[in-house]
Amino acid sequence: MDIKLIKSQFPIFQEKINGKPLIYLDSANSSQKPKRVIDRISKFYQKEFSNIGRSVHSLAVTATNRFEETRDIVKKYINAKSREEIIFTKNATESINLIATTYGEKFIQKGDEILITELEHHSNYVPWHFIRQRKGAVIKFAECNDKGEVDVDEIRKLISSKTRIIALTHLSNVTGAILPIKKIIDLAKTKKIPVLIDGSQAAPHLPLNMQELGCDFYAISCHKMYGPTGVGILYAKKKWLDELSPYHGGGGMIEEVKKDGITFAESPAKYEAGTLQTAEVVGFSESIKFIENIGIKNIMQHEKEIMEYGLEQLRKHNSVKIIGDPKSRGSIISFTIKGIHPHDIATILDEDGVAIRAGHHCCQILHEKFGIAATARVSLGIYNSKEDIDVLSKAINNCKKVFKI
Amino acid sequence: MDLKELYQEIILDHGKNPRNKKKCDGFNKEAEGYNPLCGDKVHVFLKLDDNKKVIDVSFEGEGCAISMASASIMTEIVKGKDFDIAKKIISEFLTMIREGSKITINNVSKNENVTMMSLSGVKKFPMRVKCATLAWHTFISAAEEKKETVNTEKID
Numbered sequence: 001m002d003i004k005l006i007k008s009q010f011p012i013f014q015e016k017i018n019g020k021p022l023i024y025l026d027s028a029n030s031s032q033k034p035k036r037v038i039d040r041i042s043k044f045y046q047k048e049f050s051n052i053g054r055s056v057h058s059l060a061v062t063a064t065n066r067f068e069e070t071r072d073i074v075k076k077y078i079n080a081k082s083r084e085e086i087i088f089t090k091n092a093t094e095s096i097n098l099i100a101t102t103y104g105e106k107f108i109q110k111g112d113e114i115l116i117t118e119l120e121h122h123s124n125y126v127p128w129h130f131i132r133q134r135k136g137a138v139i140k141f142a143e144c145n146d147k148g149e150v151d152v153d154e155i156r157k158l159i160s161s162k163t164r165i166i167a168l169t170h171l172s173n174v175t176g177a178i179l180p181i182k183k184i185i186d187l188a189k190t191k192k193i194p195v196l197i198d199g200s201q202a203a204p205h206l207p208l209n210m211q212e213l214g215c216d217f218y219a220i221s222c223h224k225m226y227g228p229t230g231v232g233i234l235y236a237k238k239k240w241l242d243e244l245s246p247y248h249g250g251g252g253m254i255e256e257v258k259k260d261g262i263t264f265a266e267s268p269a270k271y272e273a274g275t276l277q278t279a280e281v282v283g284f285s286e287s288i289k290f291i292e293n294i295g296i297k298n299i300m301q302h303e304k305e306i307m308e309y310g311l312e313q314l315r316k317h318n319s320v321k322i323i324g325d326p327k328s329r330g331s332i333i334s335f336t337i338k339g340i341h342p343h344d345i346a347t348i349l350d351e352d353g354v355a356i357r358a359g360h361h362c363c364q365i366l367h368e369k370f371g372i373a374a375t376a377r378v379s380l381g382i383y384n385s386k387e388d389i390d391v392l393s394k395a396i397n398n399c400k401k402v403f404k405i
Numbered sequence: 406m407d408l409k410e411l412y413q414e415i416i417l418d419h420g421k422n423p424r425n426k427k428k429c430d431g432f433n434k435e436a437e438g439y440n441p442l443c444g445d446k447v448h449v450f451l452k453l454d455d456n457k458k459v460i461d462v463s464f465e466g467e468g469c470a471i472s473m474a475s476a477s478i479m480t481e482i483v484k485g486k487d488f489d490i491a492k493k494i495i496s497e498f499l500t501m502i503r504e505g506s507k508i509t510i511n512n513v514s515k516n517e518n519v520t521m522m523s524l525s526g527v528k529k530f531p532m533r534v535k536c537a538t539l540a541w542h543t544f545i546s547a548a549e550e551k552k553e554t555v556n557t558e559k560i561d
């Protein structure tokens with residue numbers, strides 16, 4: 001695999017940051033975009049644009065087709081059973097809110113339990129907190145161990161006759177741990193508890209197969225998958241989409257509207273009210289083609305190699321402490337440096353063109369558990385190479401120099 | 406180089422060995438400050454006498470070198486001054502951080518002036534400005550007994 005060639009497809013890498021080449025190590029936050037995705041959006045606006053699904057003129061037909069083709073591409077990519085199971089949202093956050101709100105409204109009552117984990121991003125906690133407040137439900141947190149993993153047994157321990165849903169991340173955006181979600185889903189099935197997977201971090205890096213996985217809901221943010229911002233995916237089993245009520249009301253999601261009553265469209269339209277981010281959705285079809293061209297297995301393998309090299313290089317710095325040590329790790333490494341706050345690290349690395357994220361990464365529960373306020377995080381994409389890690393390592397030396405440690 | 410301007414000796418020193426980082430004895434006012442974007446927290450403790458003179462001031466908190474150094478410097482600058490004067494100094498300080506102006510007020514010594522100016526490097530790092538201003542806002546909040554936590558997202 002020619003990483004240089006792949007990297008050359010990303011126009012952003014022609015930019016200089018503080019006069020230096022960009023070393024982008026913040027893909028877990030959002031990935032950069034290949035030219036074909038950018039061009040696709042531009043072409044759509046220049047040659048194919050009109051609002052979808054509402055008019056009979058030719059452009060409307062073209063735009064609608066391009067939009068709906070993307071749904072088919074997504075369906076195939078994640079191996080959903082039917083295209084109706086693919087709902088376009090604005091991000092993973094909205095996908096989770098959609099389910100927390102509609103499922104919570106119907107199936108969660110006072111005293112019922114929502115089971116999440118200590119690893120969750122605020123996106124997979126706050127929406128459930130709203131249900132907790134509104135319904136008087138209880139949120140239980142499956143414990144994460146020192147390695148930053150959540151074991152199936154921790155989930156098993158907390159399941160009770162009151163558990164109404166299990167919602168957890170596929171891949172931790174802080175420790176990088178890949179959770180044993182297949183085992184958790186199988187366990188939940190024996191108890192007839194639906195499972196929502198926050199796939200924000202997994203989707204760009206792991207093969208996705210909804211039918212094999214068997215989860216009820218899976219949330220994706222396309223901007224982390226080399227796709228445009230403003231597009232998310234909610235995968236939900238058809239039976240849930242039939243059973244749950246609409247989330248937002250408006251145009252496009254109705255069947256018939258009368259003064260004394262309204263009936264709703266079938267999914268996916270039922271959950272896609274109003275004018276959507278049409279061009280971005282169409283652009284996302286190119287992200288999937290980009291990933292498929294390289295092959296997700298090849299992406300995994302490449303990123304694993306760079307991640308392991310990164311761990312090795314970071315461990316050579318004796319003031320660096322890596323947070324968590326999961327057996328199964330995605331391409332995310334969070335760390336601290338003794339005597340230097342993560343924000344200072346991020347500022348100093350930026351001078352060398354190295355972009356990382358510092359903070360609590362929207363995981364305050366986890367940081368509190370580890371007794372740290374913030375960490376520095378390196379996260380990879382297909383465009384990263386060992387040379388990037390070498391620049392990172394030198395930039396860390398510079399941090400130590402600035403702080404005289 | 407900009408980094409050297411940001412992380413000047415004085416700042417590194419205050420960051421590593423912050424002054425007045427404790428709960429001061431007999432404090433009669435306090436306030437908390439929080440930067441939700443990065444999680445920096447400061448808690449300012451203040452002893453004002455009846456004439457609104459700053460008898461003692463201290464802080465506790467957690468955050469980056471800039472925010473901790475800035476809090477430490479703030480306590481040194483305002484201690485022993487009348488609150489009304491401290492407020493004027495702070496106002497000049499905040500303008501200096503934002504606009505890069507000089508501090509001209511004559512209620513600070515030359516040394517104090519240099520110490521405050523050591524934070525001027527942040528203006529080239531817009532994401533870090535709030536780290537440098539949090540403690541100063543929080544001091545005013547304590548003195549004026551504002552009940553709400555100072556939130557850097559709600560001030561400029």
Ligand SMILES: Cc1ncc(COP(=O)(O)O)c(C=O)c1O
Nearest residue numbers: 091092093121123173198200221
């Ligand atoms: C694990 C996880 N869940 C959810 C999200 C939220 O993604 P978005 O802001 O795109 O909705 C993120 C993004 O950082 C994440 O890492």
